[in-house]
Each structure stands twice: as structure tokens, then as C-alpha cells.
Amino acid sequence: MESPLLPSINTKAIAFNIPYSLLYKNMKKTARLLNSKRDEVIDQWEKEVLQQVKAAPTTNKIALHDHVPNILDDIIEILNRHENTDDYLNDEKIHHIEENSIEHGRHRATSPNYTVDQIIHEYMIFHNVIIKVLHKNDITEESLFHLIKCSIDKAVLNSVSSFTESIQEMQSKLIGTLAHDIRNPLAAARMGIEMINYEAGKERLEKVKKMSYNSVNKAIELIEGLLDSITVKAGEGIMLSFSEMDINENIQTVYEEACEVFSEEIILDKTDEPINGTFDGTAVRRLLENLITNAIKYGHSEKPVVIKIKNEEEWLNISVHNHGEPIPMDKQEGIFTFLHHGKQQREKKLKSYGIGLTLVKMVAEAHGGSVALRSEKGFGTEFKIRLNKYSNVPGKVRTLLNTEA
Structure with missing residues (x-):
């Protein structure tokens, strides 16, 4: 022994x-x-x-x-x-x-x-x-x-x-996010069809028809994006398709659809002047929809969500503000990153603001812009987006995942 x-x-x-x-x-x-x-x-x-x-x-x-x-x-x-x-x-x-x-x-x-x-x-x-x-x-x-x-x-x-x-997780999340986003325009289109009432008058009928038409078109565009996301390599995000356009109509459409879908008050502060530039219209709509959805979800139900649009010579500025409990400071730094969501999923900590914010940052940076967050007690939460109107040329571009806030 x-x-x-x-x-x-x-x-x-x-x-x-x-x-x-x-x-x-x-x-x-x-x-x-x-x-x-x-x-x-x-x-x-x-x-x-x-x-x-x-x-x-x-x-x-x-x-x-x-x-x-x-x-x-x-x-x-x-x-x-x-x-x-x-x-x-x-x-x-x-x-x-x-x-x-x-x-x-x-x-x-x-x-x-x-x-x-x-x-x-x-x-x-x-x-x-x-x-x-x-x-x-x-x-x-x-x-x-x-x-x-x-x-x-x-x-x-x-x-x-x-x-x-x-x-595999990135691919699943990107496809899952697209699939989830497809539901919104399809739901809006279905709601528009259900709201058709010839007795409501021609003006109301034309408005509902336009909303349904735009929603179906948006769903088709998202399905094309879904097909582009089937193959994802390291560091890659979604595929964007840029073209010269007036993005003002897209913003107005998102606002009107949100007012139809949500019962909470939503205020849009913008002018009717054209906002011309080179954008991916579908991506900008998804960016704004994600911010509005999060603002409604985590905001105070009795206080309005405020969207502000400021058109400058080179930049388009978008802000979405809601009242409610602030995002904890230790969560703010990584809230836009894919790694943050991966850790949160594994550790199952606190509520998640979703991979939608990862998408928001990807879209902003793909437009040569940025995203900023202010979230404080007594103020609420505000996301500020800056998009460079002329940083891209028409065509398709694959976005990059962000690893740093």
C-alpha cells in the first residue's frame, strides 16, 4: 500500500x-x-x-x-x-x-x-x-x-x-427575426381587409386599401431578405438593397400602421418635405418598427411614445422616446451587440430588448451612421439614430455583425 x-x-x-x-x-x-x-x-x-x-x-x-x-x-x-x-x-x-x-x-x-x-x-x-x-x-x-x-x-x-x-445561432436568429417581422405587415394587411367597409366612404376605403397594399409589398421584400439570410458566414448580418428614394413615405407608413396596431398614443414630429437619399427602405422601416415596438413594450402605457424626424443636408436623424423604467446602466453598453444577446440567452438574466436592437445598429452603421442610447430615471428611454443619406450607392450590401457597443 x-x-x-x-x-x-x-x-x-x-x-x-x-x-x-x-x-x-x-x-x-x-x-x-x-x-x-x-x-x-x-x-x-x-x-x-x-x-x-x-x-x-x-x-x-x-x-x-x-x-x-x-x-x-x-x-x-x-x-x-x-x-x-x-x-x-x-x-x-x-x-x-x-x-x-x-x-x-x-x-x-x-x-x-x-x-x-x-x-x-x-x-x-x-x-x-x-x-x-x-x-x-x-x-x-x-x-x-x-x-x-x-x-x-x-x-x-x-x-x-x-x-x-x-x-448556426446567428443564422437562426437572423432568419427568426425576419420571419417574426413578416408577421407584422401580414397582420396589418389582414386587419386592413377586415376593416374594408364600403359604407365608410371612398376616402376611408382608399386609405385601408393603400395600407394593405403597402403591407403585402413589405412582406414580399422581407421574404426576399429571408432567402438572402439562409447562408451566413462569420461576422455577417442581413443583406441590404440600397436605392435612391424619398424615405419620408416609408416613415409615414410605419407610423400609420403602428397607430392602427397599438392602442397607446404615438406622436410623430416631422415635416412633409421629401427626405431624399440612398436608403434601404425596408431596412429603415424595420429599424423604426423595432424601436416603436420596444418603446410600447417597455414604456408607460399612459404616456405617449414620441418619434422625431429631423432632416439635415447630409444626415437623417431619427429619435424614439418613451417614458418608463430605465434600462440598467450595466446593460446599456452591450444592448446592441450580438454577443450580449448570446450571453443573456445562456444566463437567462433579466428581460431582453431582443436581437431587434442588433438589427437597428447594423442598419444604422450600414447607412454610414450610428445609434445612441439615453436611459435615465425620470427621463425614460430614448434611442437616437443618425443615417448618412449619401454614404451608399444603389445595390446590395451585406451588413456586418457588431461586437462592440
Whole structure:
């Protein structure tokens, strides 16, 4: 029987013919070395990734690093906490590596042009850089290399699995959002048909007919968008189709349909002057519909939702304000991002403002614009959208998912 006073048998140390005491010292030495060379490892990894991984140069530095430094910290901590290379598999830090690598995969799914093989390539470079640094500093124990390789292999497995699942999730959400949005114009068209009453007079009949016609046309356009969303790659969002138009009519249509659908008071503050530019009319309507729906859903039912439209020489400004409880400050920063909704779905925390806000930001940025949020107690919540009227030319453009607020 093994004496309880003796250390556990280190099978890897035996396999590599390394004395236990020396292995213990080398694990601590390796942990100290990697900690002191942490920035060097990350900088060299970044340099080689930018040279060798096709999608990397289009990713900003902060986004490129993502969770990789955290994974290195976890490996250092594992080396530092253990006496041999056998018991690390039960270390809770392995679970931290799993969490960080899962988030790394999700992040790469929202970064343009990334593929599974490029994620694996990133990790291969990461592993090689670590080994080169160790060799350079006279650390050559194979058992330590084995531990590091096992940790990185686990990270690769989790990142690839998370990346694949996230692509499927994005596709499902984009298609689901389009399918949901199709219901609105079809419901409006059906309601218009039900409201047809020849005794109400010609003017009322023409108004209902126009509303139903516009709603059916909108549903057809959304179905075309649904077909475009069947194939989604990393970092991609919806397909937009730009054309020169007066967007004022689209805004008026959304407002009139919302007044028909919702019982709450909705106020539209705009002039009747043309708002000419290059827009995707369907996308702008969906943007406005999502903001109105959220304003009604989370606003005070007895106070109005106010829509303001301001037409400038180069910009179209849209704001939607509602009264009610503000969005918590810690939720505001990530409320427009796909990653935020993914985490919220997994953790099942608080109410969600929906992937519709991800769509709002995608549409605004695709129009060369931006989205801003103000949400405070006593003020309510206001979304401000700026669209550049002339940043696009007519034609189809695939939007990009946003990973940062």
C-alpha cells in the first residue's frame, strides 16, 4: 500500500524520466517565466497571426486579442498551483480555460471572414510561440510541453465547437427575426381587409386599401431578405438593397400602421418635405418598427411614445422616446451587440430588448451612421439614430455583425 506521506505517483514524470523534485521546480520556474514574458508571448502571437491568418488584419487589436491573454493566464496559474503534471486536469482553472475559449469562439463568429481552420491556426501559433519562448530560456521538459499542449487542445476544441454553434445561432436568429417581422405587415394587411367597409366612404376605403397594399409589398421584400439570410458566414448580418428614394413615405407608413396596431398614443414630429437619399427602405422601416415596438413594450402605457424626424443636408436623424423604467446602466453598453444577446440567452438574466436592437445598429452603421442610447430615471428611454443619406450607392450590401457597443 502506498504511504499517505509520499507524494502521488507522477506517471508523466516517470514516462519522461524526470525526477519529481526537479519537475516540481521546473513547473514553478516555467510559471514565473511565462508570467514575466506574458506581454512578449502575446505580442509575438499577434505579430505572427497578423502575418499568417487571413482574417486577422481586418480585426482591430483589442478584438484580435480577445480571450487569448486570459487563456495564457490560466495556463500560468495551472503550472503555478500544482506539484506535478498529473493532477491539473481536475483544477478549476481548466474550467476557466473552457469558459474563455468558448467566448473566444463566439467572438470569432462575429468577426468578419473567420473560419474554423483560421481559429485552429491561431491556436497553433499560440502554442508554437509559447514553446519557442520556453526553449529560448532553456526549459525543455517534455512533460511540461505535454501539459501546455493538452490545455491548448482543450481550448481549440471548445473554441471550434462554440464558433460553429454561434454561426448556426446567428443564422437562426437572423432568419427568426425576419420571419417574426413578416408577421407584422401580414397582420396589418389582414386587419386592413377586415376593416374594408364600403359604407365608410371612398376616402376611408382608399386609405385601408393603400395600407394593405403597402403591407403585402413589405412582406414580399422581407421574404426576399429571408432567402438572402439562409447562408451566413462569420461576422455577417442581413443583406441590404440600397436605392435612391424619398424615405419620408416609408416613415409615414410605419407610423400609420403602428397607430392602427397599438392602442397607446404615438406622436410623430416631422415635416412633409421629401427626405431624399440612398436608403434601404425596408431596412429603415424595420429599424423604426423595432424601436416603436420596444418603446410600447417597455414604456408607460399612459404616456405617449414620441418619434422625431429631423432632416439635415447630409444626415437623417431619427429619435424614439418613451417614458418608463430605465434600462440598467450595466446593460446599456452591450444592448446592441450580438454577443450580449448570446450571453443573456445562456444566463437567462433579466428581460431582453431582443436581437431587434442588433438589427437597428447594423442598419444604422450600414447607412454610414450610428445609434445612441439615453436611459435615465425620470427621463425614460430614448434611442437616437443618425443615417448618412449619401454614404451608399444603389445595390446590395451585406451588413456586418457588431461586437462592440
